[in-house]
Amino acid sequence: MKEKIIIVGNGMTAVKFCQKMVDAGLLNKFELTVVGEEPHYGYDRVHLTSYYTGTPVKDLHLAPKEWYKENSIEVIKNTKVIDIDKLKKTALLDNESALSYDILVLATGSSAFVPPIEGREKDGVFVYRTIYDLALIKEYVKDAKKGVVIGGGLLGLEAAKAIMDDGVECSIVDRNPWLMGRQLDKRGASFLHKKLDAHGLNIITDTNIARFLGDEKVTGVEFIDGTSIDTDIVIISSGIKARDELAVKAGLEVGKAGGILVDEGMETTFPGIYAIGECALAVGMIWGLVAPCYEMADVLVERLNGNDKSFTGSDMSTKLKLIGSEVASFGDALGNTPDCIPLMLENKFTHVYKRINISPDGKYLLGGILVGDAADYNMLLQIYKNKILLPPNPESLLTGASQGGGFKLSVLDLADDAVICSCEGVTKGKICGAIEDDDVTSVAGLKKCTKAGTGCGGCVPMVDDILTATLKKQGKDTKKVVCEHFDYTRQELYDIVKLEGIKTYTDLLHKKGHGAGCEICKPLTASLLASIWNEPIVKHQQIQDTNDKFLGNIQRGGTYSIVPRIPGGEITPEKLEVIGRIGKKYDLYCKITGGQRIDLFGARVDQLPTIWEELINEGFESGHAYGKSLRTVKSCVGSTWCRFGLHDSVSFAIEIENRYKGLRSPHKLKGGVSGCVRECAEARGKDFGIIATEKGWNLFVCGNGGANPAHAQLMASDIDSETCIKYLDRFLMYYIKTASPLTRTSKWLAGLEGGMEYLKEVVINDSLGMAEQFEKDMQYMVDTYKCEWKEVVDNPELRAKFKAFANSDEPDSSIKFVPMRNQKMPTPW
Amino acid sequence: MTSTTTIENPTKAITWHKTVKATDVPENGGVAALIDGQQIAIFNFTEKGEWYACQNLCPHKMEMALSRGLIGDANGEPKVACPFHKKSFSLETGECLNDSCNNIDVFPVKIEGDMVFVGL
Numbered sequence: 001m002k003e004k005i006i007i008v009g010n011g012m013t014a015v016k017f018c019q020k021m022v023d024a025g026l027l028n029k030f031e032l033t034v035v036g037e038e039p040h041y042g043y044d045r046v047h048l049t050s051y052y053t054g055t056p057v058k059d060l061h062l063a064p065k066e067w068y069k070e071n072s073i074e075v076i077k078n079t080k081v082i083d084i085d086k087l088k089k090t091a092l093l094d095n096e097s098a099l100s101y102d103i104l105v106l107a108t109g110s111s112a113f114v115p116p117i118e119g120r121e122k123d124g125v126f127v128y129r130t131i132y133d134l135a136l137i138k139e140y141v142k143d144a145k146k147g148v149v150i151g152g153g154l155l156g157l158e159a160a161k162a163i164m165d166d167g168v169e170c171s172i173v174d175r176n177p178w179l180m181g182r183q184l185d186k187r188g189a190s191f192l193h194k195k196l197d198a199h200g201l202n203i204i205t206d207t208n209i210a211r212f213l214g215d216e217k218v219t220g221v222e223f224i225d226g227t228s229i230d231t232d233i234v235i236i237s238s239g240i241k242a243r244d245e246l247a248v249k250a251g252l253e254v255g256k257a258g259g260i261l262v263d264e265g266m267e268t269t270f271p272g273i274y275a276i277g278e279c280a281l282a283v284g285m286i287w288g289l290v291a292p293c294y295e296m297a298d299v300l301v302e303r304l305n306g307n308d309k310s311f312t313g314s315d316m317s318t319k320l321k322l323i324g325s326e327v328a329s330f331g332d333a334l335g336n337t338p339d340c341i342p343l344m345l346e347n348k349f350t351h352v353y354k355r356i357n358i359s360p361d362g363k364y365l366l367g368g369i370l371v372g373d374a375a376d377y378n379m380l381l382q383i384y385k386n387k388i389l390l391p392p393n394p395e396s397l398l399t400g401a402s403q404g405g406g407f408k409l410s411v412l413d414l415a416d417d418a419v420i421c422s423c424e425g426v427t428k429g430k431i432c433g434a435i436e437d438d439d440v441t442s443v444a445g446l447k448k449c450t451k452a453g454t455g456c457g458g459c460v461p462m463v464d465d466i467l468t469a470t471l472k473k474q475g476k477d478t479k480k481v482v483c484e485h486f487d488y489t490r491q492e493l494y495d496i497v498k499l500e501g502i503k504t505y506t507d508l509l510h511k512k513g514h515g516a517g518c519e520i521c522k523p524l525t526a527s528l529l530a531s532i533w534n535e536p537i538v539k540h541q542q543i544q545d546t547n548d549k550f551l552g553n554i555q556r557g558g559t560y561s562i563v564p565r566i567p568g569g570e571i572t573p574e575k576l577e578v579i580g581r582i583g584k585k586y587d588l589y590c591k592i593t594g595g596q597r598i599d600l601f602g603a604r605v606d607q608l609p610t611i612w613e614e615l616i617n618e619g620f621e622s623g624h625a626y627g628k629s630l631r632t633v634k635s636c637v638g639s640t641w642c643r644f645g646l647h648d649s650v651s652f653a654i655e656i657e658n659r660y661k662g663l664r665s666p667h668k669l670k671g672g673v674s675g676c677v678r679e680c681a682e683a684r685g686k687d688f689g690i691i692a693t694e695k696g697w698n699l700f701v702c703g704n705g706g707a708n709p710a711h712a713q714l715m716a717s718d719i720d721s722e723t724c725i726k727y728l729d730r731f732l733m734y735y736i737k738t739a740s741p742l743t744r745t746s747k748w749l750a751g752l753e754g755g756m757e758y759l760k761e762v763v764i765n766d767s768l769g770m771a772e773q774f775e776k777d778m779q780y781m782v783d784t785y786k787c788e789w790k791e792v793v794d795n796p797e798l799r800a801k802f803k804a805f806a807n808s809d810e811p812d813s814s815i816k817f818v819p820m821r822n823q824k825m826p827t828p829w
Numbered sequence: 830m831t832s833t834t835t836i837e838n839p840t841k842a843i844t845w846h847k848t849v850k851a852t853d854v855p856e857n858g859g860v861a862a863l864i865d866g867q868q869i870a871i872f873n874f875t876e877k878g879e880w881y882a883c884q885n886l887c888p889h890k891m892e893m894a895l896s897r898g899l900i901g902d903a904n905g906e907p908k909v910a911c912p913f914h915k916k917s918f919s920l921e922t923g924e925c926l927n928d929s930c931n932n933i934d935v936f937p938v939k940i941e942g943d944m945v946f947v948g949l
């Protein structure tokens with residue numbers, strides 16, 4: 001007979017407990033039943049906010065339904081345990097049935113602590129703990145303009161960010177003098193406050209709320225000094241309260257401030273009943289982070305397996321991405337250790353604050369705080385946790401390896417039992433073992449087989465470092481090969497394709513690769529073939545990503561967008577009318593893009609050739625909005641109309657856009673031409689930017705908008721148009737030849753040894769002796785340009801590929817739209 | 830337009846549906862076919878000399894998209910990657926290969942004459 005274990009609560013700890021029981025092979029001795037009050041399978045509460053931003057609940061599940069089935073673990077959802085009969089060993093459920101058990105595990109977690117503020121029952125007052133809470137908030141926030149979050153800890157800031165992203169003007173109230181008082185000292189907090197301020201969060205500290213105002217609905221909060229502010233919604237996140245009500249009812253001992261008292265083996269004061277996770281009062285405290293909760297689950301599993309393991313406390317280090325700023329704190333962050341020596345670095349220019357606390361003898365790192373730049377968090381955490389002897393100049397830790405600091409710890413110096421992933425308790429030894437013994441060669445593989453990096457994800461960069469270092473140590477090649485099918489870098493493949501005259505993917509795979517290819521090496525090869533031979537993209541349709549396959553960007557709902565080229569953003573009223581007429585005829589959603597042209601959305605795949613045919617007949621051509629290729633060259637109106645314009649920036653932009661249109665590259669390319677230094681074309685935010693000067697043009701390269709904006713840097717000043725194009729030809733060809741896949745020019749430059757000075761040498765002084773070749777290669781591309789859409793429109797065989805179903809001419813009836821401001825959009829996900 | 834025959838199978842009765850001409854499915858590529866109103870993705874995996882079929886619906890965001898995905902393999906396992914967010918699914922088992930996304934249904938394929946048959 002198997003012993004029967006009932007787990008009360010199906011939260012994060014309960015799921016981890018079940019998984020560890022399975023992994024330990026204990027299911028042949030025990031039978032598991034999980035009873036959870038929420039209507040969901042155990043989900044990832046740590047990433048709860050992603051539910052708010054649209055991730056479906058299913059994606060947050062920690063283990064799929066099938067997994068429970070496969071392991072014969074019974075899950076009872078939507079059901080609460082309301083009483084326990086300790087002597088009869090039964091648990092009473094709220095559906096009035098009773099379950100008997102041999103062992104009871106309480107994993108009831110905690111609830112949000114709601115201070116007894118007058119008016120807290122009003123509509124519009126919420127907590128932030130469960131999917132249900134967030135669903136309510138999401139609905140309510142639709143009509144809210146102003147919000148107040150009470151409690152400036154981790155959760156409060158997360159809640160504030162969520163509603164701010166929904167356009168709510170938000171204030172955060174904390175009774176302490178600064179936010180994140182548990183993690184940050186006053187100086188560090190002042191840096192954080194500045195960042196939050198700049199992002200529009202109103203910070204109110206050092207005060208308490210007296211009551212909530214309003215009749216049925218909350219309309220404001222009143223502070224103890226009698227002042228008040230208006231609000232439409234309140235979210236309370238001022239701490240947690242262990243869910244010990246069931247334990248109290250059953251007569252188990254709980255702490256004064258709550259929490260089910262357990263010993264180091266997770267047993268409560270009644271034998272056979274255990275408590276793990278946030279509901280447990282272990283080693284004198286409630287552990288409100290997931291890593292210690294998982295550790296408790298591990299201890300209990302080990303005990304049930306007959307091993308001697310104890311919970312003796314855990315590390316409360318955290319790293320977070322808050323509104324616009326990284327924040328991390330670890331160990332003794334606030335420097336409470338007597339006589340410890342704090343070292344600090346403040347950079348008001350970059351808004352970075354770092355503090356590390358050193359032991360009085362200067363030998364060990366005790367803890368620290370990072371605000372604004374937490375890149376060195378993992379390394380510092382390891383130095384602290386593994387008591388690594390500090391160098392004689394410990395201040396070098398503050399500048400960190402990333403800024404060229406003196407002290408660089410190699411991951412290989414860490415002890416084998418150094419815990420790298422604290423969420424899953426994975427040691428360096430285990431990770432190295434997987435690499436050395438099981439031949440794992442990728443981070444994804446390591447995640448799968450060791451679980452490292454699958455919790456909060458904070459350790460992933462370090463896992464990557466260990467992987468690279470270990471492979472290197474083994475003498476294995478650690479060059480960035482493109483994928484499992486080719487042992488080459490992109491640059492090597494470029495040379496192979498060019499030198500060996502390879503014209504198809506299959507040929508390349510058979511000659512130089514192995515396996516059957518994948519979604520990484522296929523589009524990459526397509527891009528190489530296009531950059532080198534400039535053959536029609538559609539010729540290689542089966543290795544193109546969907547956007548290149550159907551020559552349009554795929555949208556939500558499965559339709560495509562149509563972006564005709566409008567060089568330099570210049571368009572005649574007649575052509576505008578054509579776009580209007582075609583948009584109307586096919587009922588397409590119409591929008592001016594950020595790239596000075598017009599996007600028509602919502603075309604079905606079977607409509608694409610017909611629509612393009614009409615556009616082409618009216619003199620339009622493909623805008624390559626779907627390709628990793630030249631997009632737009634933005635222009636300002638320049639000297640033709642503008643009273644400050646120095647040269648004709650529009651004509652030059654059009655000339656350049658037409659020169660490089662269709663040019664395939666490792667990532668997309670954008671350019672801009674401004675008529676004077678006022679820079680209305682935002683040219684310096686582009687891969688290449690040209691700005692008129694009194695004497696000619698200034699050429700800037702390697703700028704970028706997007707996720708990591710970078711200003712383009714000056715390559716040459718006061719040059720004439722011809723020289724400008726010559727330099728551009730060389731620059732672009734050099735980039736196309738050498739950049740890694742999907743690397744914009746700014747990132748490519750950052751990785752180029754010698755940086756801008758080196759690039760200038762190559763482009764201007766021809767230090768590689770390649771300039772002539774680059775120019776020739778580019779001229780070949782220019783001369784062989786063809787409009788990809790025209791090729792499809794004119795070719796019946798290619799046109800035939802644009803249909804929804806191979807065995808029917810019906811359009812795809814699953815495509816649905818809803819109306820929006822006199823136009824339409826796809827039905828929301 | 831599809832003709833159907835039922836054959837005996839010891840475990841489950843499969844109905845073979847005649848779908849498209851084999852030459853209508855590009856080499857190392859896929860198409861969608863409508864079978865009794867259901868959208869099915871059919872792949873001509875020339876590189877492995879195999880044919881595969883699966884549901885066209887990607888379980889991630891419920892997009893009818895898999896036939897438009899790129900096929901390939903991971904450690905020898907044939908797979909298709911959804912064009913939307915690159916979730917990959919085994920074409921042998923339907924298992925989602927990169928995370929906890931739901932699995933998909935896969936169906937047997939046979940070629941008779943110049944036609945592709947899918948068993949549902």
Ligand code: SRM
Pocket residue numbers: 553554555561563591592593594595596597598599625631632668670685686703704705706707708744
């Ligand atoms: C339509 C448009 C938004 C708009 O309504 O204005 C747009 C739409 C998309 N952008 Fe963009 N971007 C648009 C202008 C921009 C701009 C502004 C600009 O070009 O001046 C930027 C910042 C400048 C830059 O690129 O440096 C921009 C930065 C991005 C990025 C981030 C690139 C980066 O290096 O970080 C992506 C993601 C990517 O390419 O990997 C992206 C990707 C996308 C994609 C292709 C995402 C996708 O794969 O579905 C969107 C396709 C929409 C569609 O279906 O057509 N879009 N995107 C704009 C089209 C411009 C055009 O006429 O071609």
Ligand SMILES: Cc1cc2nc3c(=O)[nH]c(=O)nc-3n(C[C@H](O)[C@H](O)[C@H](O)COP(=O)(O)OP(=O)(O)OC[C@H]3O[C@@H](n4cnc5c(N)ncnc54)[C@H](O)[C@@H]3O)c2cc1C
Pocket residue numbers: 008009010011012013014035036037038045046047048049079080081082107108109110128129130155158243246276277278279287288289290291293456
């Ligand atoms: C928004 C948010 C962000 C967070 N971010 C982080 C983070 O970045 N890092 C970090 O380490 N931690 C974070 N946490 C904390 C982390 O989520 C918790 O530490 C973890 O969920 C604790 O797991 P648990 O299983 O003990 O409790 P829970 O996950 O709360 O699960 C307990 C479950 O038991 C159920 N239950 C209670 N009583 C009963 C009963 N009588 N009968 C049946 N079921 C019952 C509850 O309904 C609940 O589903 C965050 C928490 C929130 C809310």
Ligand code: SF4
Pocket residue numbers: 636637638639642643644645646674675676677678679680681
């Ligand atoms: S940059 Fe501005 S000011 Fe200068 S020419 Fe262009 S529009 Fe005029």
Ligand code: FES
Pocket residue numbers: 887888889890891892894911912913914915916
């Ligand atoms: S819809 Fe298929 S991966 Fe997202």
